[in-house]
Amino acid sequence: MSEDVKYGLAGVLADDTAVSKVVPETNSLTYRGYAVQDLAVNGSFEETAYLIWNGELPTTAQLEAFREKERSERGISNATHDMIKRYNKNAHPMDMVRTSLSFAGQEDEQANVGSGMTAEGFDRQGLYDLAVRMYARLPEMVAAEFRHREGKGPIDPDPSLTWSENFFNMCFGEVPAPEVVKCFDVSMVLYAEHSFNASTFAARVIASTTSDMYSAAVGGIGALKGPLHGGANEAVMHMLKEVGEPSNAKEWMLDALATKKKIMGFGHRVYRSGDSRVPTMTDYFKKMVEVTDTDEAKKYWEMSRILDDTMVEAKGIYPNLDFPAGPAYYLMGFPIPMFTPLFVMSRITGWTAHVIEQLENNKLIRPLSAYTGETQREFVPIDQRG
Numbered sequence: 001m002s003e004d005v006k007y008g009l010a011g012v013l014a015d016d017t018a019v020s021k022v023v024p025e026t027n028s029l030t031y032r033g034y035a036v037q038d039l040a041v042n043g044s045f046e047e048t049a050y051l052i053w054n055g056e057l058p059t060t061a062q063l064e065a066f067r068e069k070e071r072s073e074r075g076i077s078n079a080t081h082d083m084i085k086r087y088n089k090n091a092h093p094m095d096m097v098r099t100s101l102s103f104a105g106q107e108d109e110q111a112n113v114g115s116g117m118t119a120e121g122f123d124r125q126g127l128y129d130l131a132v133r134m135y136a137r138l139p140e141m142v143a144a145e146f147r148h149r150e151g152k153g154p155i156d157p158d159p160s161l162t163w164s165e166n167f168f169n170m171c172f173g174e175v176p177a178p179e180v181v182k183c184f185d186v187s188m189v190l191y192a193e194h195s196f197n198a199s200t201f202a203a204r205v206i207a208s209t210t211s212d213m214y215s216a217a218v219g220g221i222g223a224l225k226g227p228l229h230g231g232a233n234e235a236v237m238h239m240l241k242e243v244g245e246p247s248n249a250k251e252w253m254l255d256a257l258a259t260k261k262k263i264m265g266f267g268h269r270v271y272r273s274g275d276s277r278v279p280t281m282t283d284y285f286k287k288m289v290e291v292t293d294t295d296e297a298k299k300y301w302e303m304s305r306i307l308d309d310t311m312v313e314a315k316g317i318y319p320n321l322d323f324p325a326g327p328a329y330y331l332m333g334f335p336i337p338m339f340t341p342l343f344v345m346s347r348i349t350g351w352t353a354h355v356i357e358q359l360e361n362n363k364l365i366r367p368l369s370a371y372t373g374e375t376q377r378e379f380v381p382i383d384q385r386g
């Protein structure tokens with residue numbers, strides 16, 4: 001270990017950003033200056049996506065035009081559908097969506113626009129168009145992959161439906177109650193952006209070589225998959241299933257802590273006394289429990305309260321957004337391995353906004369490392385090595 005190294009880049013200021021601000025001291029998170037809780041409860045994911053890319057909330061006319069643009073970009077190619085039909089049904093859905101987005105990138109003749117790989121160089125409008133295209137098409141990829149795993153054919157996007165409604169319809173062939181759609185939409189707002197988290201930083205590193213936006217987003221998907229990051233929303237649900245009953249919850253947590261287990265859905269690199277998004281998502285998880293109104297749903301709610309209280313009391317470590325989001329998605333009817341792809345559908349907004357920001361004022365990201373290997377030595381010909 002070297003004293004000069006900031007392991008995991010913890011505490012390192014790597015660049016400027018105007019997209020979002022995380023203030024751990026006050027547990028606050030703003031997107032372009034607006035509190036994320038206000039956007040989630042009083043706004044919509046469509047307005048939030050517009051805000052993240054354009055820097056301002058839309059007027060009614062601007063939102064209408066933005067919705068039109070998104071709806072006109074819906075529709076993945078027949079070649080993508082054919083490829084999805086050939087996916088291994090046992091593959092993780094994150095591997096599927098990573099492959100589908102990468103495939104879409106090689107089909108898209110505009111894929112290299114704006115990054116610096118074309119003669120025009122930085123092109124904000126071109127990059128924005130690509131970002132909206134990915135936001136419009138990722139839900140269809142995720143839904144078609146889900147239906148493929150279920151042995152069912154895809155459902156076409158419906159231009160009369162909002163982004164969130166359309167996603168439910170493409171998955172299940174119907175739009176659920178407005179309370180369920182709202183809960184999902186809230187989760188999309190909360191997941192959209194979070195400064196220099198690992199997947200966004202990965203996307204920015206890729207963009208900094210002036211590679212294309214699809215490559216940056218595919219890299220983001222790879223980074224998000226891990227359970228230390230986005231994959232935790234799935235791990236939380238597996239944990240709740242393992243705990244099984246509220247009466248087991250306290251003992252399960254204390255045993256897990258005694259054996260130094262990492263508890264999924266708890267802890268955060270930046271927040272030390274709670275994640276700004278958790279109270280809002282917990283309220284909506286509770287609403288899902290009320291809407292579902294089953295013993296199973298109530299059981300997950302009770303267990304999650306006990307696990308949260310026990311962890312905070314025993315370790316002073318608080319839940320992160322994945323803790324309430326995982327069970328909320330479960331109650332919406334999504335299978336567990338689909339939870340992180342849902343995160344992708346939202347975070348595409350943040351990743352692409354950061355790619356645009358990176359490229360607008362680009363400096364290749366290339367840090368240094370402290371070498372800890374062998375000192376320089378003589379090459380020994382192979383017949384003399386013993």
Ligand SMILES: CC(=O)SCCNC(=O)CCNC(=O)[C@H](O)C(C)(C)COP(=O)(O)OP(=O)(O)OC[C@H]1O[C@@H](n2cnc3c(N)ncnc32)[C@H](O)[C@@H]1OP(=O)(O)O
Binds near residue numbers: 270
């Ligand atoms: C949307 C998101 O991506 S949010 C993050 C989702 N990820 C998770 O929920 C996975 C579980 N959590 C974790 O693994 C970590 O808290 C991370 C990766 C999120 C943050 O990690 P870091 O900032 O590197 O913190 P680090 O792992 O050093 O933790 C500091 C201390 O708290 C403990 N700790 C932190 N999180 C947890 C946890 N979830 N369970 C048990 N102990 C924990 C560590 O063991 C460490 O203790 P020590 O000082 O006695 O060794």
Ligand SMILES: O=C([O-])CC(=O)C(=O)O
Binds near residue numbers: 193268
């Ligand atoms: O900021 C982080 O490190 C992880 C996180 O919460 C996110 O990406 O939403």
